[in-house]
Amino acid sequence: MQHTFDYLIIGAGMAGEAAAQAIRESDAQATIALLGAEAHPPYDRPPLSKALWKGGKVADIWRPIDKARATLQLGRRALTIDRAARVVRDDAGDDWHYGKLLLATGGAPRTLPFGAGFIHYRTYDDYLRLRARVKPGARIAVIGGGFIGSEIAAAMAMNDCRTTMLFPGETIGGHVYPAGLARSVTDYYREHGVDVRNGVTVSGGRAGATGATLELSDGSTLEADAVVAGLGITPNVQLAEEAGLELAQGGILVDAHLRTSDPHIYAAGDVAAFPAPTLERTLRVEHENAAVTMGRRAGLCMTGQDAPYDELPFFYSDLFDLGYEAVGILDARLETVEQWSVPFREGVVYYLDAGRVRGVLLWNVWDQVDAARALIAAPGPFDAASVRGVLPVAG
DSSP states (O other): OEEEEEEEEEOOSHHHHHHHHHHHHHOTTOOEEEEESSSSOOBOSGGGTTGGGTTOOGGGSBOOGGGGTOEEEESOOEEEEETTTTEEEETTSOEEEEEEEEEOOOEEEOOOSSOTTOEEOOSHHHHHHHHHHOOTTOEEEEEOOSHHHHHHHHHHHHTTOEEEEEESSSSTTTTTSOHHHHHHHHHHHHHTTOEEEETOOEEEEEEOSSOEEEEETTSOEEEESEEEEOOOEEEOOHHHHHTTOOEETTEEEOOTTOBOSSTTEEEOGGGEEEEEGGGTEEEOOOSHHHHHHHHHHHHHHHTTOOOOOOOOOEEEEEETTEEEEEEEOOOTTSEEEEEEEETTTEEEEEEEETTEEEEEEEESOOSOHHHHHHHHHSOOOOOHHHHTTSSOOOO
16 A cells, blocks of 8 residues: 655654644645554553552653544555655555655563563553552562662562562662762662662573572572563664664664754654764764654754754653752763762762763752753863852752
8 A cells, every 4th residue: 555645754653743833834735644553542651650559640751643633554664765756665665755854763662582471671562561560469570770770679669579680780770870879779778679680690580370490699599470671772773774764872863953964864762862062073862852753853853944953851750759850961080079868869970071060960869960061061170179069059
């Protein structure tokens, strides 16, 4: 079957939906189509590891795609792009002709090389699978001590599950937080009932209808009612790579207007590697703010508006009753300067490199994201003495 649209969006997630809304806002007569590999219409991902485990409602996660008056084709995966003919072919054999194309293909969760039946956490269907296993006293094993692993482990413990957390490092978030904060967070999880097994990896395992068994690197085994892996994602760049688009930072290289190396093709969200002038580098970010704002700017640019993506994205997390917002590059290998009003409970961490602020962690400090962005953009030079106290901390 042949389809022809002014604008075609591959990926029906947050970035794709935001782009469709922006296109409709800018071009009332445009024809717009979205191809989504999942069976569900666009939804917000953050609630899957946050709000839905704290009394949030599933009805609140769905994005208002109907307002964009777009054709939404779910359960379809794009297989090839013919750039010369401007045609995308999908896995049902349909051809989608486009004027402008947006790649908002997101990423696929990294998986363990064993244990079919484990939940590699990423989608709404993964949430439903885990929700079916969660009840007071359920044994839940969480593999991974990073962003998703730490949120899921906290969510499981807050739902009265017997939660075990496994990761190879010494501390939760050890590659991101300064050492003292990372140790404090790890202790906090243990105080809240999580069996934190740092320095332990999974060497094997099997899952069945009623539960799973994990073989651990310390020689022990672990029985669980469900195993959840939060191991990060791999950007879905195969389609772009096979079409000959330029790649960078593991994603699809775009310019400030989110155009790829083909002027008729744009990219946004997890998969886009974009210029970040304030950080003096190309950046790829896997968080909600980047997906939504980048998707919107891409949609506007596709319609001919001058709407460059010039915003440094922020991200946030909830860990029991701890929470943070962060901007820029958070890397524990950089010089870190800590400013606490309450040690490890309320404060700011600055990440410095070569006299510049490269990242800011706002730990239980709110409404300072724009100020943090301005600080990262400032030329400096900064050192530990001059940067401490720049951003206000309550207390």
